[in-house]
Amino acid sequence: MHELSIAEQIVDIAREYSERENVTSVREIELEIGTLSGIEIDALTFALDVVTKQTVLEGATVTIIDVPAMARCEACGAEFLLEDYFAPCTECGEFRNTPIRGQELRVKSLIVNE
Numbered sequence: 001m002h003e004l005s006i007a008e009q010i011v012d013i014a015r016e017y018s019e020r021e022n023v024t025s026v027r028e029i030e031l032e033i034g035t036l037s038g039i040e041i042d043a044l045t046f047a048l049d050v051v052t053k054q055t056v057l058e059g060a061t062v063t064i065i066d067v068p069a070m071a072r073c074e075a076c077g078a079e080f081l082l083e084d085y086f087a088p089c090t091e092c093g094e095f096r097n098t099p100i101r102g103q104e105l106r107v108k109s110l111i112v113n114e
């Protein structure tokens with residue numbers, strides 16, 4: 001399951017951060033997830049529930065921020081919101097787009113307990 005390994009990576013990031021900053025527990029974690037990342041939010045939330053047990057992330061609120069996908073058209077240079085990979089350019093109707101945003105998953109912030 002793809003989401004499980006992603007959840008484990010998120011825990012690793014939080015663990016490294018807390019060791020470096022001497023944090024014992026995290027209150028909230030904010031994740032930015034691109035709409036083209038292919039990540040199932042429900043599956044990720046479930047996986048996080050499981051893998052955060054007995055880590056600094058246990059009980060932390062997970063806030064997910066959707067990052068809308070953008071693409072650049074190779075034909076006319078327009079940049080537009082991309083609903084899916086196979087959508088045409090909204091300006092010229094060509095299908096030669098290059099995604100420029102929306103495939104990422106990023107830990108945006110960790111809010112720690114004082």
Ligand SMILES: [Zn+2]
Binds near residue numbers: 077078090091092
């Ligand atoms: Zn175009």
